[in-house]
Amino acid sequence: MTFTETISSLLPISGPIADFIGGAVASLLIISFLMSLVAVSGIWGKRKITAAFTDRIAVNRHGPFGLLIIVADAVRLLSKELIVPDGVDRPAWDLGPLVMTSSALLGFAVIPMGDLFGLNLQIADPQAGLAYVFATASIASVGLVMAGYSSNNKYSMLGGLRAVAQNLAYEIPLVVTGVSVVLFAGSLQLSEIVAAQGETLVSLGGVAIPSWYAFVNPFAFILFMIANLAEVGRNPFDVPEAPTEIVAGWQTEYSSVYFVLCYLSEFIHIFLGGAIIATIFLGGPAGPFLPGFVWMVIKILGVYLFTQWCRSAIPRVRIDQLIEIGWKGLLELSFANLVLTAVIVGLL
Amino acid sequence: MSLEEPSTPELDTGETLEGVDYDALESLLGEYAIGRESHVNAEAFVVRPDEVQAALELLRDEAGFDHCSCVTAQEYEDRYESIYHLRKYDDPTQEVGVVVPTTKDDPVSESANEVYRTADWHEREAYDLVGIEYDDHPDLRRILLPETWQGHPLSLDYDQEQPQVVEFAEHANPLREDHAADAQSDTMFLNIGPHHPATHGVLHLKTTLDGETVADVESDIGYLHRCEEQICQNGTYRHQIMPYPDRWDYISAGILNEWAYARAAEDMADIDVPEYAQVIRTMSAEMCRIASHMLAVATFALDIYGDFTAIFMYAMRDREVMQNLLEDLTGQRLMFNYLRLGGVAWDLPEPREEFFEQTRDFLDELPGKLEEFHDMITSNEIFQLRCVNTGVLDPETAKSYGATGPVARGSGVDYDIRRDDPYGYYDELDWDVVTEDGCDNYSRVLVRMREVEESAKIIEQCVDLLEEWPEDERNIQSNVPRTLKPDADTEIYRSVEGAKGELGIYMRADGTDKPARFKIRSPCFSNLQTLPEMSQGEYIPDLIASLGSLDIVLGEVDR
Numbered sequence: 001m002t003f004t005e006t007i008s009s010l011l012p013i014s015g016p017i018a019d020f021i022g023g024a025v026a027s028l029l030i031i032s033f034l035m036s037l038v039a040v041s042g043i044w045g046k047r048k049i050t051a052a053f054t055d056r057i058a059v060n061r062h063g064p065f066g067l068l069i070i071v072a073d074a075v076r077l078l079s080k081e082l083i084v085p086d087g088v089d090r091p092a093w094d095l096g097p098l099v100m101t102s103s104a105l106l107g108f109a110v111i112p113m114g115d116l117f118g119l120n121l122q123i124a125d126p127q128a129g130l131a132y133v134f135a136t137a138s139i140a141s142v143g144l145v146m147a148g149y150s151s152n153n154k155y156s157m158l159g160g161l162r163a164v165a166q167n168l169a170y171e172i173p174l175v176v177t178g179v180s181v182v183l184f185a186g187s188l189q190l191s192e193i194v195a196a197q198g199e200t201l202v203s204l205g206g207v208a209i210p211s212w213y214a215f216v217n218p219f220a221f222i223l224f225m226i227a228n229l230a231e232v233g234r235n236p237f238d239v240p241e242a243p244t245e246i247v248a249g250w251q252t253e254y255s256s257v258y259f260v261l262c263y264l265s266e267f268i269h270i271f272l273g274g275a276i277i278a279t280i281f282l283g284g285p286a287g288p289f290l291p292g293f294v295w296m297v298i299k300i301l302g303v304y305l306f307t308q309w310c311r312s313a314i315p316r317v318r319i320d321q322l323i324e325i326g327w328k329g330l331l332e333l334s335f336a337n338l339v340l341t342a343v344i345v346g347l348l
Numbered sequence: 349m350s351l352e353e354p355s356t357p358e359l360d361t362g363e364t365l366e367g368v369d370y371d372a373l374e375s376l377l378g379e380y381a382i383g384r385e386s387h388v389n390a391e392a393f394v395v396r397p398d399e400v401q402a403a404l405e406l407l408r409d410e411a412g413f414d415h416c417s418c419v420t421a422q423e424y425e426d427r428y429e430s431i432y433h434l435r436k437y438d439d440p441t442q443e444v445g446v447v448v449p450t451t452k453d454d455p456v457s458e459s460a461n462e463v464y465r466t467a468d469w470h471e472r473e474a475y476d477l478v479g480i481e482y483d484d485h486p487d488l489r490r491i492l493l494p495e496t497w498q499g500h501p502l503s504l505d506y507d508q509e510q511p512q513v514v515e516f517a518e519h520a521n522p523l524r525e526d527h528a529a530d531a532q533s534d535t536m537f538l539n540i541g542p543h544h545p546a547t548h549g550v551l552h553l554k555t556t557l558d559g560e561t562v563a564d565v566e567s568d569i570g571y572l573h574r575c576e577e578q579i580c581q582n583g584t585y586r587h588q589i590m591p592y593p594d595r596w597d598y599i600s601a602g603i604l605n606e607w608a609y610a611r612a613a614e615d616m617a618d619i620d621v622p623e624y625a626q627v628i629r630t631m632s633a634e635m636c637r638i639a640s641h642m643l644a645v646a647t648f649a650l651d652i653y654g655d656f657t658a659i660f661m662y663a664m665r666d667r668e669v670m671q672n673l674l675e676d677l678t679g680q681r682l683m684f685n686y687l688r689l690g691g692v693a694w695d696l697p698e699p700r701e702e703f704f705e706q707t708r709d710f711l712d713e714l715p716g717k718l719e720e721f722h723d724m725i726t727s728n729e730i731f732q733l734r735c736v737n738t739g740v741l742d743p744e745t746a747k748s749y750g751a752t753g754p755v756a757r758g759s760g761v762d763y764d765i766r767r768d769d770p771y772g773y774y775d776e777l778d779w780d781v782v783t784e785d786g787c788d789n790y791s792r793v794l795v796r797m798r799e800v801e802e803s804a805k806i807i808e809q810c811v812d813l814l815e816e817w818p819e820d821e822r823n824i825q826s827n828v829p830r831t832l833k834p835d836a837d838t839e840i841y842r843s844v845e846g847a848k849g850e851l852g853i854y855m856r857a858d859g860t861d862k863p864a865r866f867k868i869r870s871p872c873f874s875n876l877q878t879l880p881e882m883s884q885g886e887y888i889p890d891l892i893a894s895l896g897s898l899d900i901v902l903g904e905v906d907r
Contacts, residue, residue: 054661154538158560158888235654236730244546244651245889315730316654318889319560 003030003123026123030108034268037297041304042267043073049305053312077263082256089150096147097254097261103139104268107132111275112191114285114292121293122191129190130182133276134175137231140269141167144240147262148250159249162319163233163240169326170230170237173334177224180334180341181213181280194284214281220337221281225306227330228273230322232266234307236314239322274303368442376410377403385447388616388840392431392445397457400448401484404432404463412436413444414747415763416464418841418869420854421474423504428455428480432467433841433854433869437747437761440769440850445841450480459485466750469877477502477577492570492906502578502865535563542571546651546892549902553879555891562883562891567876572906580866585613585832586689589866594683596868597904600639600671601847603632603678606687611771612842612853613689617834622823623773624814625691630773631810632677632686634803635670640847641754641796641803642667644899648793649725651896652734659724666717669710676703689832691825696814707811714804718797726794735790739882739894742787749881750874753849754799755898758792760785765845777809789890789897796899831861841869848872848899868907872900 001009008014008022044059044067051058059066084093110129113121126132141164148160182188185196201211214221230237241249251262278284278299285292317325370391374381380403383394395403407413413434420431432446450457459482460467471482472491479500482488490497496514499506540546540553547553550571556564576592583589593605607629614621621629646663653659671681676697678686686693697703725731741751746759756763764781766774782798784791836859843852849871858864875898883891 050656054656054658055665056661154536238654242654242889244654245892247545311655312658313724315649315652315728315734316889317730318734318887320887321733 001120002026002125003119003121006119023123027109030113030121030123031105034105034108034271035264037271037300038264038267039070039074040067041301042263043070045304046308049308050312053309077260078257080256080259082258083253085152085253087152088253089152092146092150093253094258096143096150096250097258097265099143099146100140100265101261101268103136103143104265104272106136106139107272108268108275109136110190111272111279112194112284112296113275114294114296116291116293125189125191128188130178130188130193130280133190133272134171134178137269137272137276138167138171140265141171143265144250147254151250151253153253155246155248155252156250158246159240159242159252162242162246163250165319165323166230166233166237166240166326169323170227170330173223173326173330174227174231176331176334176338177220177227178276178280180217180220180338183338183341183345184213184216190279190284193280194286197283198286210283210286212281212283212286217337217341220341221277223330223334223337224277224281225303227334228277228303229307229310230326232270232273232307234270235311236317237322238311238316239319242316270304270307271300273307274300277303368444370444373407373411373444376406380406383447385445385839387445388838389842390443390445392447392839394447394449397448397450398483400432400446400458400460401462403446404434404460407434407444407446408463411444412438413442415440416460416466416470416750417843417850418852418854418867419460419467419470419474420841420865420867421478421480421502422856422865422867423478423502425504427451428457428478430457430471430474430480431839431841431854432460432464433852437756437763440763440765440843443841455479456481456483458483459488461485464750465745465748466874466877469873473873476500479503490570492573494570501575534558540891542568546895548647548896548900551876551895551900551902551905553891553895555888557888560887562886562888565880565883565891567879569873569876569902569905572902574903574907576907577866577868580609580868581863584861585617585834585863586828586830586861589613589863590687590689591683591685594685595903596870596907597640597847597851597872597901598682599643599847599901600667600674600682601636601901602680602682602684603629603636603674603686604640604844604846605851606684607633607772608842608844608846608851608853610687610689611844612840612855613832615842616838616840616855616857617689617832619690619828620826621690622826624817624822625824625826626773627810627813627817628692628696628824629687630777631807631814632674632684632692633772634806634810635674635677636684637803637847638800638807639667639670639674641800642670644754644796644847645721645725645793648789648893648896648899651892652731659721662717662720662724666714673703673707673710676706688825688828690828691823695822695824700815704811704815707807711804711808711811714800718801721797726790726797732790734889734893735788735793735897736786737788737790738886738890739789739792739897740787741878741882745881746787746878749878751849751878752871752874753846754792754795755849755875755878757781757783758795758897759787763850765843765850769843771844773810773813774806777806779805779809789893792897792899833857833859833861835859843869846871848901848904849875870904870907872898872902872904873907876900876905 003026004022007025008018011018047058059069062068109123110132144163145160148156185193197212199211200208202209233240254262282299285296287295380399381393385392415435415437417435418433422429428450430448434444436442448457474480476490476492536557538555538557540555542550542552552568554566580589593609594602596605642663646660649659675681678684741759743759743761746756762783767781779802782795784795834857838857841854843850852869854867855863856865882894
């Protein structure tokens with residue numbers, strides 16, 4: 001039973017209206033959770049993580065461990081003046097950040113977030129779940145183009161163009177690598193993919209190693225991690241923003257609330273990337289002792305930590321090198337991986 | 349016939365084994381030389397304003413003066429004068445000046461741009477500040493001051509009080525034309541700076557892009573012009589000038605800059621410096637060099653990595669140690685004001701043992717830290733992908749633009765004033781000049797990192813010397829008259845190896861206690877001129893990387 005069905009079954013009514021209310025409430029709860037996750041890990045955690053990597057201390061004066069910086073930052077960002085530059089293409093400029101944020105949030109509709117107090121926190125579980133996630137995540141590219149093009153700023157323009165080139169080059173390897181997992185699981189339904197990883201792969205000295213696809217096919221896992229870094233635009237692939245080159249890329253002209261939306265969309269995209277990786281490679285919410293939901297969040301934050309690590313330690317590649325790595329390297333490797341997987345699955 | 353036959357080195361015209369034979373040069377120049385002057389550093393020949401190119405070409409091709417170090421312009425009561433200070437990259441002690449007088453009514457002189465590419469900016473500055481015009485100059489515009497400025501501030505009849513009224517309309521949108529051109533052409537005009545994360549200060553790059561490729565780039569400087577030359581002309585030699593050099597290259601290279609002034613003034617007024625003070629100067633100058641190079645590596649990594657990353661903070665952390673040592677020594681962290689004419693301000697801090705111990709601790713830890721840098725930067729494959737073979741500056745172009753310091757040495761030009769024209773205590777110590785032949789961004793970074801090791805070697809030897817120095821011979825200051833008044837018409841051009849290259853000072857005395865002309869030859873100014881050569885045809889990120897690898901400090905470019 002999905003989260004939506006659980007909630008609508010609690011309602012005194014039934015039918016489409018109950019389904020709708022159930023879906024709305026479920027989405028609201030999941031989105032609220034994601035927002036607080038961004039607030040903690042994006043505003044406070046990011047500072048602390050980067051500081052740890054770069055030998056600094058970071059916030060420690062606002063409340064315990066500097067946690068109240070979240071409040072200060074929220075007030076600061078929301079109370080700033082929204083500067084609308086001359087000559088922006090108004091509806092597109094306004095919609096860009098919204099499209100980016102909502103596309104990332106839409107992806108979470110099908111992610112199996114695991115159990116908490118006996119509740120299954122997956123909002124919906126369609127048959128084509130994986131295809132749906134990739135599709136919604138890709139809508140963000142449209143938002144990037146809108147933001148880059150409508151800002152009436154050459155840096156934004158360059159950033160937007162770079163973002164498109166990058167997403168084109170990396171989305172295909174990402175999806176193709178994802179398909180190789182589908183071959184193993186035999187289903188696009190995310191709950192099926194998670195269930196398929198529940199079996200024991202080998203048992204080492206009494207410890208059962210589950211057949212997570214990261215263990216079954218580590219090559220695909222690495223490919224996916226790299227392509228995902230490019231997808232979320234973090235070092236070494238942060239060329240669409242590339243501070244020091246094109247100032248802030250497509251988000252140069254955004255301030256105040258719109259900037260918050262851009263920022264939010266970036267983090268939710270990273271979390272969505274982490275959620276996809278956790279679902280199709282790391283056994284989803286599976287894990288010992290703790291509730292599944294907690295494991296899921298730990299896995300998402302693990303991927304987040306990895307992106308922050310890369311950001312602190314790896315140089316950025318140049319735009320032409322980025323495209324080259326995407327089209328000449330990752331694409332070939334991901335197709336090779338797909339064909340090999342197909343052969344192996346076929347033979348077994 | 350033996351293969352081991354000692355070959356006599358091939359000498360250029362006018363070059364002898366001892367130095368320069370100016371009589372031979374005079375006969376080489378023949379009728380071009382219409383007079384001869386004697387400057388403290390070298391002889392100078394007077395050349396007619398319409399024969400500048402021919403004379404300079406002779407000196408470059410026949411006599412081997414391949415380095416136009418500086419162009420000084422000044423106004424006298426009866427004439428204008430441009431002085432080209434020429435040197436050799438092989439041996440900078442071989443110098444010659446070319447003095448070009450022009451009349452008051454028609455201050456037009458032939459441009460040297462055809463012979464030395466570096467003359468381009470130097471002559472623009474001369475036009476901007478003094479008012480001499482150069483025939484044949486490709487682009488004679490103001491360089492430091494705004495286009496709309498009235499008058500030439502270093503000319504004699506310049507009215508300081510004159511209001512510089514510029515109508516707002518003139519500055520409303522100086523780039524509107526460029527925007528209009530975008531619609532018709534395939535290229536895009538992009539302003540990088542004056543405020544941009546990677547311009548290391550207020551530098552404005554007018555960039556023309558073809559897609560992501562840089563079709564053309566032009567530096568617009570002067571945003572940080574603080575009239576340093578004029579300030580120094582209004583200060584007395586003895587005390588009032590020394591604080592200002594700290595403000596040229598303000599990235600903790602203060603003592604190196606101070607030394608440029610100290611060296612020029614001491615040679616001009618014939619002041620001795622006690623040996624003990626020279627050792628302290630050498631040590632503190634190399635500490636500044638380490639701090640400066642650390643920052644250069646850090647900011648370069650910032651440009652390549654793209655964010656405040658680990659490597660940036662690691663370099664800042666290690667620079668901090670150096671900064672603390674310099675603070676102990678001079679009392680200041682940035683604007684040291686530590687050197688004095690004839691010595692230094694004060695002796696090493698007490699207790700001396702503690703200072704030595706802290707310095708030695710730093711030197712002991714340095715190899716490990718540099719190893720860490722090499723792990724994180726130079727051996728990183730993505731870093732190499734970005735830096736190797738980008739921003740290529742071949743040695744001949746570098747020489748023509750008067751590039752010096754790590755920029756020249758990264759292009760394989762073996763040129764270091766510390767070794768070639770020794771001052772201080774450098775010739776007594778055991779160290780090497782670092783060069784790399786890659787000519788690219790990578791080589792320039794590597795040169796800086798290896799130079800840190802060499803500086804550490806120098807500091808270590810200085811510490812050894814200072815530790816052993818007998819207590820009764822610790823003389824930090826020689827006798828210098830309270831008021832320094834060098835003889836009228838004494839002229840000198842002297843340079844030291846600053847953090848970014850050859851930092852030279854030209855001074856002319858007029859018999860008072862203040863210099864009549866004070867000209868700063870900034871290494872960054874010349875180095876920055878090479879940027880278009882490096883980045884044309886490359887991508888924007890390479891342009892940013894090249895700019896970072898030049899390690900400019902706008903305070904020194906604009907002065």
